[in-house]
Amino acid sequence: MSASVVDNTVSSGNSSVAIPTDISGQILDLDEDDELEVFSKDTSTTQTDGSSFNASMQTSPASMINQYKFEEEEEDADTKDIFVTVDNPESHVTAIETYITYRVETKTTRSEFDSSEFEVRRRYQDFLWLKGRLEEAHPTLIVHPLPEKFVMKGMVERFNEDFIETRRRALHKFLNKIAEHPIFSSSEDFKIFLTAGSGELTSHKKQGPGFLSRMGETVKAVAAAVRGVRNRPQEFTDMQEYAEAFSQKISSLDKVTQRIVREQKEYLEELKECGPTYALWSQSEQELAEPLKNVAGCVDNCCKETEEQVKHLNDHLIPVLHEYVLCADTLKAVLRRRDNIQADFEGKTEALATKKADRDADSKVLSLAWDSLVGRSPEEVKQQKQQKLKGEIKEMRDELDKAEDRLEWANNALKTDWTRWQKVMRTDLRSAFIDTAERNVSYYEKCLAVWESFLQSQRTDAEGNGKVDSS
Amino acid sequence: GQFLGGLGFVMVEKGTSLLKMMEISVAEAEKRTGKNAVNMQETYTVYLIETRPVDAASEGTNPVPDSLWRRYSEFELLRNYLLVTYPFSVVPPLPEKRAEFVWHKLSADNMDPDFVERRRVGLENFLLRVASHPDLSSDKIFYSFLTEENGWKETVFETGFQAKADSRLKALNATFRVKNPDKRFAEMKHYGDELQSVISQLLRVRARAADRLYGVYKVHGNYGRVFSEWSAIEKEMGDGLQSAGHHMDAYAASVDDILEEEEHYADQLKEYLFYADALRAVCRKHELTQYELEMAAQDLTSKKQQREELATGTIRTFSLKGMTSKLFGQETPEQREAKLKMLETQIEEGEELVKERNAECEEFVKSAWVDIERFKEQKDHDLREALISYAIMQISMCKKGIQVWNNAKECFSKM
Numbered sequence: 107m108s109a110s111v112v113d114n115t116v117s118s119g120n121s122s123v124a125i126p127t128d129i130s131g132q133i134l135d136l137d138e139d140d141e142l143e144v145f146s147k148d149t150s151t152t153q154t155d156g157s158s159f160n161a162s163m164q165t166s167p168a169s170m171i172n173q174y175k176f177e178e179e180e181e182d183a184d185t186k187d188i189f190v191t192v193d194n195p196e197s198h199v200t201a202i203e204t205y206i207t208y209r210v211e212t213k214t215t216r217s218e219f220d221s222s223e224f225e226v227r228r229r230y231q232d233f234l235w236l237k238g239r240l241e242e243a244h245p246t247l248i249v250h251p252l253p254e255k256f257v258m259k260g261m262v263e264r265f266n267e268d269f270i271e272t273r274r275r276a277l278h279k280f281l282n283k284i285a286e287h288p289i290f291s292s293s294e295d296f297k298i299f300l301t302a303g304s305g306e307l308t309s310h311k312k313q314g315p316g317f318l319s320r321m322g323e324t325v326k327a328v329a330a331a332v333r334g335v336r337n338r339p340q341e342f343t344d345m346q347e348y349a350e351a352f353s354q355k356i357s358s359l360d361k362v363t364q365r366i367v368r369e370q371k372e373y374l375e376e377l378k379e380c381g382p383t384y385a386l387w388s389q390s391e392q393e394l395a396e397p398l399k400n401v402a403g404c405v406d407n408c409c410k411e412t413e414e415q416v417k418h419l420n421d422h423l424i425p426v427l428h429e430y431v432l433c434a435d436t437l438k439a440v441l442r443r444r445d446n447i448q449a450d451f452e453g454k455t456e457a458l459a460t461k462k463a464d465r466d467a468d469s470k471v472l473s474l475a476w477d478s479l480v481g482r483s484p485e486e487v488k489q490q491k492q493q494k495l496k497g498e499i500k501e502m503r504d505e506l507d508k509a510e511d512r513l514e515w516a517n518n519a520l521k522t523d524w525t526r527w528q529k530v531m532r533t534d535l536r537s538a539f540i541d542t543a544e545r546n547v548s549y550y551e552k553c554l555a556v557w558e559s560f561l562q563s564q565r566t567d568a569e570g571n572g573k574v575d576s577s
Numbered sequence: 578g579q580f581l582g583g584l585g586f587v588m589v590e591k592g593t594s595l596l597k598m599m600e601i602s603v604a605e606a607e608k609r610t611g612k613n614a615v616n617m618q619e620t621y622t623v624y625l626i627e628t629r630p631v632d633a634a635s636e637g638t639n640p641v642p643d644s645l646w647r648r649y650s651e652f653e654l655l656r657n658y659l660l661v662t663y664p665f666s667v668v669p670p671l672p673e674k675r676a677e678f679v680w681h682k683l684s685a686d687n688m689d690p691d692f693v694e695r696r697r698v699g700l701e702n703f704l705l706r707v708a709s710h711p712d713l714s715s716d717k718i719f720y721s722f723l724t725e726e727n728g729w730k731e732t733v734f735e736t737g738f739q740a741k742a743d744s745r746l747k748a749l750n751a752t753f754r755v756k757n758p759d760k761r762f763a764e765m766k767h768y769g770d771e772l773q774s775v776i777s778q779l780l781r782v783r784a785r786a787a788d789r790l791y792g793v794y795k796v797h798g799n800y801g802r803v804f805s806e807w808s809a810i811e812k813e814m815g816d817g818l819q820s821a822g823h824h825m826d827a828y829a830a831s832v833d834d835i836l837e838e839e840e841h842y843a844d845q846l847k848e849y850l851f852y853a854d855a856l857r858a859v860c861r862k863h864e865l866t867q868y869e870l871e872m873a874a875q876d877l878t879s880k881k882q883q884r885e886e887l888a889t890g891t892i893r894t895f896s897l898k899g900m901t902s903k904l905f906g907q908e909t910p911e912q913r914e915a916k917l918k919m920l921e922t923q924i925e926e927g928e929e930l931v932k933e934r935n936a937e938c939e940e941f942v943k944s945a946w947v948d949i950e951r952f953k954e955q956k957d958h959d960l961r962e963a964l965i966s967y968a969i970m971q972i973s974m975c976k977k978g979i980q981v982w983n984n985a986k987e988c989f990s991k992m
Contacts, residue, residue, distance in 0.1 A: 348810055355807040362799040369796055373789035379782045383775065390771040393957040397964050404968070532814055536992040539821070543986035550978035557968045557975070564965055 188214040188285050190300065192278035195270050196227070205229050208274055210281065212300045218292070224301045230255070232299065233277055235311055239295040240284070245443040246520040248527045249290070250283035251432030252276070276425060283530075289519075326450065335445045336452050342517075345524060346441050353434035360427040363419065370416045374409060381405040400560050407556045415549045419542065426538040430531065437527075440520060447516045451509040458502045465495040595714040596705070600629045601723060603701035604644070606693050622693055623648045624700055628723050645726035649674070652700060655722050658733050659713055661742045664862040665945035666713060667952040669706035670851030672699025678780040678843065680788035695844060702848070712948070745865070753868050759942070765949060766860035772853040776846055783843060787836050798829030817992035824985040831981070835974050842970065845963040849956060856952065859945050866941050870934040877927035884920045887913060 194209035207227040214222060233252055240249050253276035281300075284290045298310050381402045388398035595601075605625040613619045629642040652671055659668050676692050686692065704723070707713045718736065721729055804822030808815040 351810045352807075355803055355810070358803045359800070359807075362796060362803060365796050365799075366793060369789060369792040373786060373793055376782060376786035376789050380779070380786060383779045383782055387772075387775040387779065390768060390775065391957075394960055397961050401964050401967070404971075408971075532992065536814075536817075536989055539989040539992070540986055543982045543989055546982040547979050547986065550975040550982070554972055554975035554979070557971045560968045561965065561972070564961070564968075 186286075187216050188212065188291065190278075190281045190285050192274055192281060195274055206270060208277060210300060218297065219301065221301075226301065226303070226307075228299070230273070230277075232307065233280065236284075236295060236299045237280075240290055240293060243293065243295075244289060244519065245447070246440055246516040247287075247289060247523045248433070248436055248440055250280055251429060251436055252280055254432075272421075272425060275421075276429065279429065286530075288526075289523075329450075329453075331442070331446055331449070333449045333453055335449045338445065338448065339517075341521070342441060342444065345520075346438070349434060349437040349441060353431070353438065356427060356430045356434055360424070360431050363424055363427055367416055367419050367424065370412065370419070374412050374416065377405065377409050377412065381409065397564060400563060404556045404560050408553050411549055411552045411556075415545060418545045422545075423538055423542045426534060430535065433527075433531070444516050444520050447509075447513050451506070451513045454502065454506045454509050458499065458506050461495065461499050461502060465492070465499065595708040595720070598631055599708075599723075600627075600631055600642075601701070601704050601708055602627050602642075603697050603704065606697045607646070608688070609648075620688070621648055622688075622696075624697055626704070626723060643724065645724070647722070649696070649700075651722070651730070652703065654730065654733060655719065656703075657742060658718055658736070658738050659707070659716065660858065661738045661745060662716070662718075662736075663712055664745075665859060665941050666710065666948050667852065667855045667859055668713070669703055669710070670848060670855055671703055672696050672844075673847060673851070678784045678847075680784040680791070695840065699844065699848070711951070712944075745862070753865075755864050755867050756871055757867075759863065759867065761946070762860045762863045762942075766857055766864075769853045769857035769860065773850060773857070776850040776853065780843060780846055780850065783839075787839060791832055791836060794832035794835075795829050797825050801826035801829065814992045817988050817990070820991070821985050821988035824981050824988060828978075828981045828985075831977050835970075835977070838970050838973075839967075842963060842967050845959070845966075849960060852952070852956065856949070859949065863941055863945055866934075866938050870931070870938045873927065873930045873934045877924065877931050880920060880924050880927055884917065884924060887917055887920065 189212070191211045192208050193211070195206050196209075197204060197206055207229045210224075210226050210228050212219075212224040214224075234255075237249055237252055240247075253273045284293075284296055290296060295310075298307065302310060384398050384402035384405060388395040388402065391398060603624050604627045607623050607625070608620060609623050610618060610620050623646040625644055625646055627642040627644045629640065649671075656668060656671055659666070672695070675687060676689075707719060713719060718733055721732060725732075801822040804818045804825065808818035808822070811818065
């Protein structure tokens with residue numbers, strides 16, 4: 107059948123399907139990607155050696171104890187020793203605000219926990235706090251994203267049932283991802299989050315690096331960002347390219363899926379009118395009344411199935427895709443932070459070299475002249491200067507060593523966590539797609555059964571009436 | 578039964594002459610250009626009607642069929658002729674003149690090849706329906722429509738059906754009320770109204786749903802492209818994604834065939850939408866016949882009354898004549914005699930007319946009711962078959978969906 111539809115596809119080798127203009131215009135805002143370099147990961151050499159961990163790192167003691175766990179790539183279900191659930195949202199009204207808390211239940215056999223079961227209530231802010239703490243402590247590890255603060259589209263109220271349920275599921279996933287992470291799950295902040303009463307949590311939140319020191323870190327970060335990285339190793343450039351490309355692809359998938367849901371909903375609206383029309387018709391008929399009523403019933407049943415199917419897409423595939431859209435942003439942020447750490451190191455290296463050059467340079471004629479004017483002996487001045495420089499250089503070298511360690515640790519942590527993240531991503535997305543495919547199969551199977559039962563009823567009818575069925 | 582041009586079986590009455598004797602088909606369609614009535618260039622489509630004696634085919638000799646070309650307007654002329662000549666028959670409808678109930682993919686253009694193809698099938702179906710109709714199939718004009726290319730139009734006009742058509746048309750368009758409506762026909766007319774309304778609604782809703790379904794399937798094509806692009810940056814997931822993408826493309830493409838099949842179902846519904854109109858026309862014509870009978874009877878009654886008044890000299894009913902005679906004096910006995918004689922003649926004629934019209938009415942009712950019963954059975958059978966074929970279509974669509982998504986699932990598992 108000839109299709110008189112405008113072919114508006116972005117050219118891509120395998121696509122031979124014409125997509126109507128109105129649809130393509132909204133979906134296809136993808137750039138034409140060049141052939142991207144396949145990121146080759148040499149996973150065997152990026153295993154971190156426990157000994158490269160520096161005690162002066164801003165990591166909590168607890169994570170050091172479990173550092174060897176980082177090397178375990180496989181986590182059997184059998185070895186899972188902590189189970190976290192988020193459920194039971196409740197609304198709280200105070201004079202100032204209304205907010206929702208969620209029940210967080212923990213069951214664990216870990217020794218660092220005082221008990222084996224905990225139940226606390228937490229609000230979204232608390233989750234945000236936890237995420238922030240983990241990112242601060244581990245700037246180059248990949249923290250699973252939290253659901254967004256506000257949902258902008260469609261004027262969804264914060265206290266809308268669906269919104270709360272979607273958020274609850276995302277928070278549940280967030281905590282479980284933390285619990286499954288070899289480093290994060292042994293974080294002290296995580297433990298306190300899961301176990302502390304609300305008062306205890308509030309006071310713990312107040313500890314931690316003060317405002318000024320955090321300001322100092324931010325200033326450093328900005329300075330590093332401005333300076334920029336000079337010699338980024340190729341592997342991190344590859345990672346950045348991957349993160350960019352992945353971000354685009356997963357965003358597209360998110361948009362496509364949302365579009366599918368929209369189209370399905372509109373299809374459903376139209377289909378809902380078909381059944382009643384057949385039923386109306388059956389009222390004018392005699393012989394045809396029964397088959398028409400039957401068809402009306404079948405169409406209505408298919409409507410129900412379609413509704414279920416849409417709900418499933420909405421509740422399962424879309425949240426996962428959305429999470430990974432946010433993950434892509436996390437990847438980019440993590441790479442930026444690593445760059446900043448490297449920039450900081452490079453900056454300090456330069457500064458030290460400059461200072462050393464200063465020291466090695468002979469006293470300048472001009473300065474000697476000045477010093478004699480001021481009435482100091484050249485020898486004295488020279489000594490003073492050398493002492494000062496020596497001190498400064500020692501300080502700078504210490505700082506540089508720290509920066510170097512920090513960089514090395516950051517790089518290794520990132521590389522290992524990157525590999526880990528890719529595995530998790532692959533598992534998550536694979537199971538989400540498989541789940542969707544299974545759901546679609548089930549949808550078609552149910553509709554098939556509906557129509558086959560109609561055929562069956564017509565056959566038995568025909569046989570009953572002694573007519574010869576021609577189908 | 579006969580297999581009618583892909584639209585399923587049609588019940589064929591015993592004693593149908595034409596289809597038993599010859600095979601009929603509308604084999605092809607072609608575009609022509611020529612000058613029209615106002616001497617302007619126009620493009621139009623002609624359809625090739627092929628006929629072949631039944632025996633010849635079964636003997637295995639397979640001779641070349643006789644054929645001639647006709648355009649849509651000639652089909653219309655044939656049908657109008659049948660409508661006027663067999664007013665008590667539910668005359669099979671023609672396929673629609675313009676594409677209605679379109680959804681976005683279908684062109685509303687009469688020159689569109691898909692529309693022309695579906696019209697070809699519809700015209701063939703029309704011919705087969707007429708050829709299997711107990712009354713219409715033996716009509717000479719119909720036979721020459723199938724067999725005589727030249728001069729057919731003149732032959733039709735020579736029957737003078739146009740004159741009848743004009744007067745009937747005028748009468749049908751006039752509003753009149755029947756004093757004692759026949760309950761059965763009134764119900765049939767009402768049924769025709771309902772059938773037309775509900776099938777229109779169904780066709781509208783179906784077209785909108787088809788449009789939406791098209792969108793759902795086609796958007797899945799985007800999955801294909803994105804998976805393919807994504808697979809380029811992944812190592813282990815690449816193959817699984819890429820092959821899943823192919824299945825998404827296949828899924829998106831499958832909707833074209835699905836909806837094309839559904840168009841056939843829509844065409845079956847449309848035929849009965851137009852049949853409803855034919856049914857209503859019969860009821861209308863019956864009303865007209867009855868009305869004419871009632872008018873004649875009424876006229877006769879009033880004439881008889883006038884005679885009585887004149888004979889007895891009493892004026893029971895108001896008449897202008899009576900008033901004027903009162904005002905201007907009584908008539909002479911000679912005048913009265915003349916009037917009486919005239920009235921007698923008129924009454925005689927009137928009684929003949931009433932007898933005629935009565936017979937006409939009875940004849941009409943008898944024939945119409947036979948054809949209506951035949952039509953009812955045909956309709957019940959055909960529409961039931963249509964619903965069954967719709968269910969089969971849905972099942973086929975579901976099976977395709979199951980296959981595609983199972984394949985996709987396998988590919989995803991390899992991710």
